[in-house]
Every structure is written in structure tokens, then in C-alpha cells.
Amino acid sequence: MDKEQLKKKIGQRIVELRSQKGWSQSDLARATGKDRQAMEKLENGKVNPTLYTLLEISKALEVSLNQLVKF
Amino acid sequence: MDKEQLKKKIGQRIVELRSQKGWSQSDLARATGKDRQAMEKLENGKVNPTLYTLLEISKALEVSLNQLVKF
DNA sequence: TTTTAATATGACAAAAATGTCATCTAATTA
DNA sequence: TAATTAGATGACATTTTTGTCATATTAAAA
Numbered sequence A, B: 001m002d003k004e005q006l007k008k009k010i011g012q013r014i015v016e017l018r019s020q021k022g023w024s025q026s027d028l029a030r031a032t033g034k035d036r037q038a039m040e041k042l043e044n045g046k047v048n049p050t051l052y053t054l055l056e057i058s059k060a061l062e063v064s065l066n067q068l069v070k071f
Numbered sequence C: 001t002t003t004t005a006a007t008a009t010g011a012c013a014a015a016a017a018t019g020t021c022a023t024c025t026a027a028t029t030a
Numbered sequence D: 001t002a003a004t005t006a007g008a009t010g011a012c013a014t015t016t017t018t019g020t021c022a023t024a025t026t027a028a029a030a
Helices: A003-020 A025-032 A036-043 A051-061 B003-020 B025-032 B036-043 B051-060
Strands: none
Touching: A003 A025, A003 A036, A003 A051, A003 B051, A025 A036, A025 A051, A051 B003, A051 B051, B003 B025, B003 B036, B025 B036, B025 B051
């Protein structure tokens, strides 16, 4: 798996978990203390997130870190 | 868990998995195509690695990504 | 003791993430 | 229709990671 594929994968996973909660990008942004655009970049595979960003997202989505990267 | 704690945790986890294989930092560096100093920074919690860096490390250590962040 | 291997540290440039702007489209709702 | 909500995009400054130097410390081996 190359970097671009990985970025897409984690983005899709975040969309999947957010959608399961019935949340909008704004809802997730609020829950993480970040802004909508930051969420959009993550979800659309525009960035290669750091571990800490992933931890923050996992907390907001109420899943464990290793569940978030389970793909 | 704050960012500093997380950096320490992932570093300890990498040391743990590398040690289980009986590898030196140089061995891991070679397996990842990076250099010794980069491994040292990771292991000693000096950096907040990106997801792609974690994937490369997990490959070198022959564990899955979600096993690497299982802590 | 001397040499070598392993680990650690500080400095640096280049690349990339983060966070925040404005703005745009599309879909939904009043 | 008009207003609102959701999502997407490009630009930008700031911060940080990444990758690579040189070098220092410690431990092990010859």
C-alpha cells in the first residue's frame, strides 16, 4: 500500500465511523475541536495524519485507536 | 492521553516489537530504508509519527498497523 | 586497553501537517 | 424563492515531521 492509498483508506474509515453515528463533518469538527475544512481534508485523503490526530479523531468517534486503523 | 504521552507510548511499542525480533536500531533502519537516527527519534518519543511512517514500521516489524498501535 | 557496536543527541534543510481563511457547489428546509 | 446546511476546494502562515549530518556516550567484544 502506497502513501496515497493509505490516505484514501483512513479517510474512508473516518467517513464510515462518522456516518455510523449520523454525524456531519461539522459535528465531528466540533467533537474534535478542529474545523470543518480540516475534517474534509482528512476524509478526502488530502493529508497523511499524525498519530496524535488519529488519537483525537478516535476519541471523538468513541472508538479505540487500533479500531480506527483497522483496515 | 496527551501528545507527549502518546509519543512515548508508540516509541516504547516500537522498541518492544523490535526487541522481540532481536533487532538493533540499525537493523530496523535497514528494514525500513530509513536511518538509525530516525529510529532513535521514533523510539524515544521525540516525534509524532504520521500514519504512513507507522505503516512502514509495521511492515518492517511484520505486524499489522492496528497491532502496532495496540496500547 | 583498544576497538567496535549500539544507542543517544543536537543541528539543519526540505517537505508536509495543521489550522484557519474565503469561496464554491449541491442539497435540504423554511 | 430564499435561507440554511453539508461538503469541497484553494490559499496561506505556522509548526512539525522527515531525513541526514556530525558527534557523544555506553556497553560489549577482541
